[in-house]
Amino acid sequence: MLFNSLQFAVFFPAAALIYFVIPKKLRCLWLLLASYVFYMSANPKYAVLLLFTTVVTYAGGLLLGRVPENRKKAVLALVFAACLAVLALFKYFDFLLGNLNTALGALGFGAVSSPFRFALPLGISFYTFQALGYLVDVYRGDTEPERNILRYGLFVSFFPVILSGPIERSTGLLRQIRELPEKALWKFERVRDGLTLILFGLFQKMVIADRIAILADQVFDNYRMYEMFALMTGAAAYAIQIYCDFTSYSLMAFGVAKVLDFGITENFNTPYFSRSMREFWRRWHISLSSWFRDYLYIPLGGSRCGKIRRYFNLMATFLVSGLWHGASWSYVAWGGLHGLYQIIGYELKGVKEKINEKLHTKTEALSYRLGQVLVTFGLTAFAWIFFRSPSIGTAFDYIRRMVTKPDFWSFFNGELYNLGLDRTEMNVLIVSLAALFLVELVRYFRKQQLDAFLAEQNLWFRWAVLLALIGAVAVFGIYGPGYDAQQFIYFQF
Amino acid sequence: MKKKIIGTVVFLALAAAFLWKLNDIFSLKQEDGILPMEVFYEQEPGSIDVMFYGSSHTYSDINPAVLWEEAGIPSYDLAGSLQPLWNTYYYMKESLKYQRPKVMVVELVRAIEDRDYIEEARTVTNTFGMKFSEEKVENLKASTAEENVADYLLGYPVYHSRYTELSRADFADYGGDPNGSASKGFYPLFVTKSFESMPDMSQVAEIGELSEKSEEYLRKIIALAKEEDIPLVFMISPYQGIIESEQAVFNRCAEIAAEEGVPFLDFNQMYEDLGLDPASDFAEASHLNYRGSTKLSAWLASWLKEMYELPDRRGGELYASWDQNAADWNQKYENQLLAEEEGWYDLLQLLPESGDGYYTYVISLNGNYDNGEQPLKETLTEIGVPEVIAEQGGVYIGGADGETVLPAGTDGFCHLEWEHSDLEVTVSPGGMIFLYEGENQIRAADGLNVLVYDHFTESLVTAVGFSAADGYSCVR
Numbered sequence: 001m002l003f004n005s006l007q008f009a010v011f012f013p014a015a016a017l018i019y020f021v022i023p024k025k026l027r028c029l030w031l032l033l034a035s036y037v038f039y040m041s042a043n044p045k046y047a048v049l050l051l052f053t054t055v056v057t058y059a060g061g062l063l064l065g066r067v068p069e070n071r072k073k074a075v076l077a078l079v080f081a082a083c084l085a086v087l088a089l090f091k092y093f094d095f096l097l098g099n100l101n102t103a104l105g106a107l108g109f110g111a112v113s114s115p116f117r118f119a120l121p122l123g124i125s126f127y128t129f130q131a132l133g134y135l136v137d138v139y140r141g142d143t144e145p146e147r148n149i150l151r152y153g154l155f156v157s158f159f160p161v162i163l164s165g166p167i168e169r170s171t172g173l174l175r176q177i178r179e180l181p182e183k184a185l186w187k188f189e190r191v192r193d194g195l196t197l198i199l200f201g202l203f204q205k206m207v208i209a210d211r212i213a214i215l216a217d218q219v220f221d222n223y224r225m226y227e228m229f230a231l232m233t234g235a236a237a238y239a240i241q242i243y244c245d246f247t248s249y250s251l252m253a254f255g256v257a258k259v260l261d262f263g264i265t266e267n268f269n270t271p272y273f274s275r276s277m278r279e280f281w282r283r284w285h286i287s288l289s290s291w292f293r294d295y296l297y298i299p300l301g302g303s304r305c306g307k308i309r310r311y312f313n314l315m316a317t318f319l320v321s322g323l324w325h326g327a328s329w330s331y332v333a334w335g336g337l338h339g340l341y342q343i344i345g346y347e348l349k350g351v352k353e354k355i356n357e358k359l360h361t362k363t364e365a366l367s368y369r370l371g372q373v374l375v376t377f378g379l380t381a382f383a384w385i386f387f388r389s390p391s392i393g394t395a396f397d398y399i400r401r402m403v404t405k406p407d408f409w410s411f412f413n414g415e416l417y418n419l420g421l422d423r424t425e426m427n428v429l430i431v432s433l434a435a436l437f438l439v440e441l442v443r444y445f446r447k448q449q450l451d452a453f454l455a456e457q458n459l460w461f462r463w464a465v466l467l468a469l470i471g472a473v474a475v476f477g478i479y480g481p482g483y484d485a486q487q488f489i490y491f492q493f
Numbered sequence: 494m495k496k497k498i499i500g501t502v503v504f505l506a507l508a509a510a511f512l513w514k515l516n517d518i519f520s521l522k523q524e525d526g527i528l529p530m531e532v533f534y535e536q537e538p539g540s541i542d543v544m545f546y547g548s549s550h551t552y553s554d555i556n557p558a559v560l561w562e563e564a565g566i567p568s569y570d571l572a573g574s575l576q577p578l579w580n581t582y583y584y585m586k587e588s589l590k591y592q593r594p595k596v597m598v599v600e601l602v603r604a605i606e607d608r609d610y611i612e613e614a615r616t617v618t619n620t621f622g623m624k625f626s627e628e629k630v631e632n633l634k635a636s637t638a639e640e641n642v643a644d645y646l647l648g649y650p651v652y653h654s655r656y657t658e659l660s661r662a663d664f665a666d667y668g669g670d671p672n673g674s675a676s677k678g679f680y681p682l683f684v685t686k687s688f689e690s691m692p693d694m695s696q697v698a699e700i701g702e703l704s705e706k707s708e709e710y711l712r713k714i715i716a717l718a719k720e721e722d723i724p725l726v727f728m729i730s731p732y733q734g735i736i737e738s739e740q741a742v743f744n745r746c747a748e749i750a751a752e753e754g755v756p757f758l759d760f761n762q763m764y765e766d767l768g769l770d771p772a773s774d775f776a777e778a779s780h781l782n783y784r785g786s787t788k789l790s791a792w793l794a795s796w797l798k799e800m801y802e803l804p805d806r807r808g809g810e811l812y813a814s815w816d817q818n819a820a821d822w823n824q825k826y827e828n829q830l831l832a833e834e835e836g837w838y839d840l841l842q843l844l845p846e847s848g849d850g851y852y853t854y855v856i857s858l859n860g861n862y863d864n865g866e867q868p869l870k871e872t873l874t875e876i877g878v879p880e881v882i883a884e885q886g887g888v889y890i891g892g893a894d895g896e897t898v899l900p901a902g903t904d905g906f907c908h909l910e911w912e913h914s915d916l917e918v919t920v921s922p923g924g925m926i927f928l929y930e931g932e933n934q935i936r937a938a939d940g941l942n943v944l945v946y947d948h949f950t951e952s953l954v955t956a957v958g959f960s961a962a963d964g965y966s967c968v969r
Binding site: 481 | 494497500504507508511512515519613637641643644649650651653656657
């Protein structure tokens with residue numbers, strides 16, 4: 001079930017209320033049950049895979065605690081292989097087969113047909129990575145192996161994060177689960193703040209993401225009808241869509257966890273205000289970036305090695321990250337492009353500094369910083385074109401049209417105001433984006449989420465904001481029959 | 494802690510009130526299907542003797558005001574456009590919880606429906622007026638896919654996106670016309686399309702088939718009437734657009750009706766009995782207009798009265814709203830005659846004797862209004878327009894809002910404010926303007942202009958000009 005569904009509106013209050021009143025000993029079991037109910041509401045069959053990954057990594061963790069040092073690597077490799085095999089089978093099999101068939105075709109052989117068809121199990125990339133992260137932590141001795149299967153089961157399946165992250169760590173979520181029996185759960189302010197975040201998440205998802213998606217879909221699905229500025233608008237719209245879509249889910253997960261008195265990773269920190277691509281990756285999908293940093297990039301050697309090796313590590317990490325997002329070459333291209341951005345960033349650093357020195361550029365001036373933010377956003381939005389396009393060829397075609405066909409008149413003939421959204425819808429979108437921008441500014445400059453900011457304000461202001469958000473979601477949210485609910489984009493990954 | 498609890502309760506109450514108001518504003522207020530059902534609940538319990546059910550062929554073709562005036566039969570049209578038989582069945586079930594009619598008439602044109610689910614907008618039309626009840630849930634389950642039922646039941650998820658089409662009526666307390674509580678579900682069509690003749694279906698002997706779902710619900714309707722022990726009548730409204738395959742389906746309905754002992758009135762085979770005139774009695778290919786519906790309703794009144802020995806309820810305690818409905822209908826009928834009038838003389842003659850005192854009329858003589866050919870001045874003075882206006886031009890306002898005289902050539906202004914609209918009349922040496930709801934209603938720059946507003950229906954009846962240069966021909 002989605003966070004913005006009627007089922008969740010019934011499920012969550014019921015689950016939370018019972019959680020608050022049952023004996024402390026039962027809390028873990030209750031949350032585990034609730035998590036499985038939540039996960040199985042979409043497709044009960046896939047709970048088997050969740051259970052498999054849980055049991056295998058649980059046993060792997062216990063084993064790591066027992067076997068001698070020289071066998072640990074083998075255990076780790078075995079469990080990794082088992083979990084990644086499941087992931088590969090369900091997520092990458094068709095992709096691998098497709099590529100194999102292309103190769104066979106090129107060599108003059110006939111194609112192999114797929115023996116089965118699977119729908120991608122929800123959240124599989126998220127919980128697999130979460131479980132594998134735990135295993136590495138145990139291997140490194142950062143955390144004790146968890147002996148209680150209920151606790152561990154809850155760590156892997158915790159419903160606020162299972163579908164779309166954040167990817168939690170043993171040092172964070174698992175530690176809190178271990179402390180669960182000692183917690184004093186009910187605190188008015190915390191529940192209020194959690195609900196405030198859920199409400200703002202709903203606003204971002206239903207009012208902004210699902211509305212701007214109409215514009216982005218219109219442009220990407222019909223890109224041959226459009227030229228430079230419409231295509232740029234489409235790319236920027238998709239950049240905002242994917243941000244609002246994903247960040248709203250993370251925010252709601254954060255709010256849901258907060259109500260239950262769990263602190264989880266803040267997955268996004270105003271990424272589009274970044275002044276460089278390096279900074280962007282510190283602010284975007286933080287739980288995944290840090291996972292790759294800690295469990296892939298650094299083990300490969302990280303940046304404490306020669307230049308070529310460092311670039312190789314960077315590229316490998318970003319290509320794998322691309323593939324993690326989806327079984328298609330266009331995701332790999334997206335990852336590769338981001339890797340390239342990083343390498344070019346390193347290479348140009350010296351040159352850029354020299355030029356700035358020569359021109360006496362004031363690098364702390366607002367205009368310069370704003371310029372950096374815009375360039376970074378432009379580069380990110382450009383890369384998203386690969387992410388959104390069905391194939392690399394389409395992405396290149398999109399880009400070719402975007403750079404070779406200037407259509408200055410589209411600023412004047414109303415075309416940019418007519419990309420899948422009518423005037424009223426466009427006005428709603430613009431006002432909503434302005435509201436989001438204000439909230440992002442507060443986050444950036446005051447380092448506060450909306451709940452913390454509102455808690456400091458006067459009652460009338462807090463209530464006015466909350467009522468406005470409730471009204472906006474109720475009226476301008478995109479939901480109801482006739483509307484094909486936009487699935488949260490990140491569920492597919 | 495106490496403070497927090499009070500704060501939370503107050504906030505939740507505020508939020509609930511806010512959402513309640515939003516629901517009020519966004520809820521659908523259409524006269525098709527939804528309002529008739531909502532207004533049905535307001536009827537005096539146990540007051541209705543004849544219930545009519547069905548599609549638009551019911552609510553446009555059968556006028557309860559005529560049944561009331563002809564035979565004192567209190568009746569009600571509980572119908573929605575393109576209503577399939579499953580919606581009709583649940584409308585019947587729902588209505589029987591509130592009324593105990595002596596006869597139920599089901600108009601069966603939509604027996605031709607062969608889809609399992611009709612388009613969403615019509616499903617909304619044929620379900621949303623119902624109060625929350627088991628019947629409503631069942632009606633929705635029969636009408637739409639399982640995954641939509643919860644949203645339809647809540648309603649709000651369906652209509653919240655109406656923010657692009659909100660109008661003044663959405664913010665008013667009552668969405669229908671001012672006498673809507675008495676309109677008894679009838680929705681007259683005041684347009685006319687002329688046809689040369691009636692389609693002849695008398696030769697179609699073929700027996701067609703109903704879709705499985707339609708036949709299932711036709712039989713359920715029959716069973717319901719038997720169970721409730723209420724006489725049932727089936728009818729097919731007369732319509733020009735009928736085709737042979739549809740007649741074949743109606744023939745099958747007739748067959749089933751005969752098997753079950755239900756009277757079956759196929760008006761496509763009974764034009765002559767009704768006295769329908771193809772040139773004047775149809776609104777378009779599917780429906781009768783107000784003239785045609787009067788003929789059909791009068792026929793039904795006498796037939797029902799005779800067949801079922803229905804009592805004359807006029808003067809009864811429970812039936813004031815039917816008197817009100819008849820008055821409403823008569824007013825609308827007179828308004829229509831006035832609106833259709835294209836001769837200046839006849840229109841002026843009609844003015845004093847129509848409207849039952851509810852009219853405000855504005856008469857102006859603009860520019861070179863007198864071409865010397867016709868007795869304009871005399872006619873005007875005859876109906877009470879002061880001589881100063883008849884002689885030198887200007888504006889005369891008479892009727893329900895009292896008299897105002899604004900002679901031409903001087904500066905004059907009059908503002909009339911009504912329930913939902915207003916009128917500004919300005920006279921200056923440069924000319925004159927009738928501003929009704931922001932729009933100038935002067936039609937003839939040189940000639941006679943007449944605007945009539947009806948306080949009973951709270952609507953503009955007509956704004957028409959007669960151009961002196963063209964022999965006072967009508968300009969709309």
